[in-house]
Amino acid sequence: MAERTYLQAISDGLRQEMRRDKRVFVIGEDVGVYGGAFKVTLGFQEEFGAWRVIDAPLSETAIVGGCTGAALMGMRPVAEMQFADFVSCAWDHLVTVAAKQFYRAGTPVPMVVRLPSGGGFSGGPFHSQNPESSFAHIPGLKCVCPATPEDAKGLLATAIEDPNPVLYFEHKHLYRRLKAEVPEERYTIPFGEARTHRVGEDISVITWGAMVHTADEAAEELAKEDVSVEVVDLRTVMPWDRKAVLASVEKTSKVLVLHEDTRTGGFGAEIAATIAEEAFESLDAPVKRIAAPDSPVPFSPPLEKAFIPQVETVASGLRELAAY
Amino acid sequence: MTIAREADPVAAEAELRNSGLDREDLLTVYRNMLLTRGIEERGHILYKQGKIPGSFYTGRGNEGAAVGIATAMGPDDVGAPLHRDMGVHITRGVEPWRIIANYMGKEDGPARGKDGNVHMADARLGLIAMVSHLPAMLPVAVGAALAFRIREESRVAIGWFGEGSAARGDAHEAMNLAGVRRLPMVFVCDNNQWAYSTPTHLGFATPNIADRARSYGFEGVVVDGTDVLAVYREAKRAIEKARSGGGPTLIECMTLRMEGHAVHDDAFYVPKDMFEEWAKHDPIERFRTWLKDYADLREQEEEEIAADLKKLLNEAIRRAEESPLPDPATVTEGVYAAPEDLDTPHHK
Secondary structure, eight states: OEEEEHHHHHHHHHHHHHHHOTTEEEEETTOSSSOOTTSTTTTHHHHHOTTTEEEOOSOHHHHHHHHHHHHHTTOEEEEEOSSGGGGGGGHIIIIIIIHHHHHHHSOOOOEEEEEEEOOSSSOOTTSSOOTHHHHHTSTTOEEEOOOSHHHHHHHHHHHHHSSSEEEEEEEGGGTTTOEEEEOSSOOOOOTTOOEEEEOOSSEEEEEOTTHHHHHHHHHHHHHHTTOOEEEEEOSEEESOOHHHHHHHHHHHSOEEEEEEEESTTOHHHHHHHHHHHHSGGGOSSOOEEEEEOSSOOOOSHHHHHHHSOOHHHHHHHHHHHHHO | OOOSEEOOOOOOHHHHHHHTOOHHHHHHHHHHHHHHHHHHHHHHHHHHTTOSOSOOOOOTTOHHHHHHHHHHSOTTOEEEOOTTOHHHHHHHTOOHHHHHHHHTTOTTSTTTTSSOTTOOOOGGGTBOOOOSSTTTHHHHHHHHHHHHHHTTOSOOEEEEEETTGGGSHHHHHHHHHHHHTTOSEEEEEEEOSEETTEEGGGTOSSSOGGGGGGGGTSEEEEEETTOHHHHHHHHHHHHHHHHTTOOOEEEEEEOOOOSOSSTTOOOTTSOHHHHHHHHTTOHHHHHHHHHHHHSOOOHHHHHHHHHHHHHHHHHHHHHHHHSOOOOGGGTTTTSSOOGGGGOSTTTO
């Protein structure tokens, strides 16, 4: 075990996969000489060469479309979007081509698109989004949202091994803030298996990504008020662990669904609906949702703070549920 | 003024001999063109009989362009042909009955009923199934070329697009990346002059699509797409150039779409004299005349080929009709691939 940041864990995981599998290559803007905008691939080009760590022109369409073609030819491409927001330029290639190719043609597309996502540092409307819900809606795609350094490494290995197109949402705000023990050897973490980040008895919070830590801080506050909160980290939004969510809800009887993406049509709505359909009789309070409001991500610090769910907002939501 | 090179027609038999095509090869090309048209003609009838759901598209007028390019491909080369390129599927060896089965949404079509018409491909024959969002297959083909380059394989990828879809950004990004990296890639533009009802002058402002190639750092060639042998020659040249590290080429095959966009469209917007003029350059008739003049095509041979194809098509339709429709219970099967699905020739 070694203490690694969330960012270092991603970098370690990617390097490990590239060392063990020659089919894995990285393509993206500034990923080579510069080492990526966030330095995830720093030093990779020296180790693996310019044809496995490919500096691409500003062409998200060609990067993701190219990865699809390379994957069809037996490679294991890992594309980096400089920011998750720019994946909109590659929407067609993920949604129209990669997601449907196995269903239509029987040819798997084993590729990973890495998406530095999330806000919290005045990135503004185009460098802060969490677009996982949009892609979780598309049959054929998988969406991964690690919340810890250990998960970041293990889920990346699983993503690269997976025979489907996988969107790997790495939260920028966790990159350097989060540090923890990470196994040095290679390991994988199965998709669709949630992790209980914090065990509790009274209320469940279902969340993923950076909001796991927001939920945990809020739970800490509630603990002082003698309310025991369970935090379930989905780890992967598609596939998502319905069983674990329903089990937690059945145990606590109250549930808060929390995410950093905007509220309407956000993936939390799907989770809330499933709980209503399948665990209605276990509920002692209406399902509560906390998410970003339905607006673009604003730039100025007070506006952004009002946009991203804060510990205090989550804590008051939990208090309301506790009092219900 | 056209910037791209304008390809000459094929002058004579000697030029063909040097290209490596013998008489038997030439007859195979002819047969593939006839079979291409035959499948689409029979498909059209089946559509009118209500045996084909959805819509129906043909590539009438494009048989020479499609067969010409595919004939120049090597066995390990790959391509992503489009809805006017049935000739590519035929030349690569897709069995006609499976094509008809695909039209009909049957279990034995390459798309197994999950997708229709020409949205199909047999991966074992080096083909990638097209999507409707043209020219989305260009970046995909460039990705295949990128894989060949990374692995230093002597293989070439062919990406098809129409002149209409050349207006979309995918075409630019694909050609730019292929040019920057000098990838083993050939871009083929089927310029049939009509993007649904939109004529070329409303689609782009230069004389030819191939003129763009120079701005991406490679050669553009305009070729008469009704001249299968000229198409073959230019494709062979481009493919072998790409194979030997010379980078991409953009070949623009000039044809006329001899029918509507799809079967529902009577193409009223195409001037009648345009159809009349291009009907004189029918690629199959043109090649037949060439074969008579230069390859001693005999009437008896023609009759034999025609009879053989008729039998083949009748058999294809019979087998396709016998093929089962997919089981409704399988609607959600195959959304996600399992690890064992990677056990394909490409992924081993």
